[in-house]
Amino acid sequence: MSLCAWITAHYEEQRPVKWLAFALEMIAATTLLLLMLLTCSDVFGRYFLSNSIDGTTELTEIALAILIFAEMPVITWRGGHVVVDILDRLMGNTVIKLLGLLSAFLISSSLYFLAVQIFFLAERSFRRDEVTEFLRLPTGLIVEYIAYMSWITAATMITYGVYRLLFIARD
Template sequence: MSFVTWLKGHYDEKGPARWLAFLLELLAVVMLMALMLLTCVDVTGRYLFNNPVPGAIELTRSGLAIMVFAAMPVVTWRGGHVVVDLLDRFLPSGLLKGLSLLAALVISVAFYFLGSRIYELGERSIMRGETTEFLGIPSGYIVLYIAVMSWITALGMLTYGIYRIFFQDQAK
């Protein structure tokens, strides 16, 4: 089985969205694996050799940010968030699609403005030369990454997220 065949079989997205979903999930998975290895080495070093990994907390914080914000666009455009659908059985499908569209627009606008504000904070952090306390890693670049991923989430929700709202029934 070729990789492209595997990708088409495991990802419902169409076109470039399929590759973007795969790459973002790959980044999240690699980061999760790195965090697991870091935690294992840190705990083993701490309790067996009385020598923990220097800066493990800072690396874990950065890794968690990278992992969560890599998965956020994919989860958002797939509609993978917690949803309360108590009234879905009682409301007509047209109204449900309209409410889903309104929610997608609100989510997109919120992520856009959130990303804009976070980007300003990241630029300010870089200009001031702020670094992490122990390892001295520039923290502004992680903040800029969070802003960019928030913008990708907003764009993904406006494009592919809305596409899924209107065409997910026909795709099944």
């Protein structure tokens, strides 16, 4: 089975979103694999060789940031966030859909402005040449990555909100 056929069989999204979701999930999966190998190697080294891997904590923190922020746009587009539907039985279908659309716009605008602030923090980190404590890795790179992924998540949230309004709201 070719890669295109496999992606078509396993991803419901349309063309550009399908490939973006695949790429982001590959980043997350690779990061998770490397995180697992790092943790196993560190534990093995600590208990059997009496020597752990230097900087494991910093690498784990960075890997978790990469993993979480790579999956945020995919989860957002698929509508996989936790939804509390306690009052859904009391409200009409139109009100529920409008509230869902409103929440999509509020979340996307919040993520956009949050990403702007995070990007300013990344610029400040680059100006000050801030690095991690042990491995001396530049912290601005991971902070900038978080800002970019937050912008992508904001874009997918607003796109998902419009998609819901145009196509799903018809049911």
